[in-house]
Amino acid sequence: MYLDFFKLDKPPFQLAPDSSFLYMSKPHARALAYMKYTVLNRDGFAVVTGEIGSGKTIVLERLLDSLDDSVIVARIHQTQLSELELLQHLATVLGVKSPQGNKVELLDKLNRYLADQGKRRRSVLLVVDESQNLSISALEEIRMLADGESGQAKVLSVILVGQPELADRLADPRLEQLEQRIRLRFHLRALAAAETGEYIRHRMEIAGWRGDDLFSEEVIEHIHRYTGGVPRLINVLCDTVLLAAFIEETRTVTTALVDSAIEELQWKPFEERRLMGGMVREDAPQREPAITGNRAAALPRLVVSLKGMVISSHPVTEPMETIGRTTANRVQLAHMSVSRSHAAVLNVDNQYYLVDLKSLNGISVNGERVERHVLRDGDRISVGCYQISFQMPGGPTSARESSTQEDTLTADKTFSGREQRARVSGTAG
DSSP states (O other): OOHHHHTOSSOTTOSSOOGGGOOOOHHHHHHHHHHHHHHHTTOSEEEEEEOTTSSHHHHHHHHHHHOOTTEEEEEEOOOOOOHHHHHHHHHHHHTOOOOTTOHHHHHHHHHHHHHHHHHTTOEEEEEETTGGGSOHHHHHHHHHHHHTOOSSSOOEEEEEEEOTHHHHHHTSGGGHHHHHHEEEEEEEOOOOHHHHHHHHHHHHHHTTOOSSOSSOHHHHHHHHHHHTTOHHHHHHHHHHHHHHHHHTTOSOOOHHHHHHHHHHHTOOOHHHHHTSTTSSOTTSOOOOOOOOHHHHHTSOEEEEEETTEEEEEEEOOSSEEEEESSTTSSEEOOSTTSOTTOEEEEEETTEEEEEEOSOSSOEEETTEEESEEEOOTTOEEEETTEEEEEEOTTOHHHHHHHHHHHHHOOTTOOOOHHHHHHHHHTOOO
């Protein structure tokens, strides 16, 4: 919406990871170097940790973009799996036919596959996102698979990427052998104040900004105070600031404009949030408080359906509500047809917009593929295998469908990811 106003080529602060925007701070450059070393030297295991939004994914994307065809990449996002399910998932990603329920035969097929790639002078890189969710037994299976290669030349390298809890998981005495195999470890810290300014200027330049610095040092210090240098939070705040500037038709970003954006986001200073005794994660955008009564009735809603059944209903309470597969999203849709960060609903002066966040499968409104769309009451949004109805308060769609929704679920009740997947697959439980 503000691209033409600021004469930008593309959104500078989008949430979807884009390796072309990678700001190579010293920590990010070192993490990338560690991962490259692991791949090029086939050097066992590497572990990269960092808080949510610290830039792990975008560094990983840059690594994968740099690899040639001699490296076969198997990337696993779903980590809440048993050891057998993990091996079956890996086989599927690699294109290896996996026998149902026969672990011995499955391991044999995977080892044969690795040996065959070694003969072809190829290597295999296994990247596991959100590794902190892996069970002890699943981590041990990965270790044994890497140890099970025959011959002197190793084929399989493993990069475990996760939140800081991963370090605690790996310290478990039952994983001592895996600990000994880990050659490289790196923790991505947040950006320092000076790096925050460089990060903002870098992203603006990549997006096409050619004028003088839009963000002054005073403004950058203010942004750093409220984001703590966490890249994702910087993106959220700066995007909201540019939207506010667009609405006010000003090309001058001031601390007052930043304060206006902070008020919309309902943020407190980063250090204050971090010291709240764990009530609010230091790296995560704050969730809205419970909405009840008349206030809930006065808000637009996103009503999610799957196979004709309403499974959740969400009031639109924030300037930006994201839709995606992970728990970081306001509206979580737990199916692989949905990207991690798929789409967002923006509230700009009580006008609501739907924006595609460079998702894999895209979004459709009322049957037509769109990248951006001005939302109106009754619009039917398709996201993967889900249908979302946008309902304005007091609108005809809201009145017509409210009784149907009440029969299906109570206000804001959501099905778990497992129940959603069961509905997609048609299985119970």
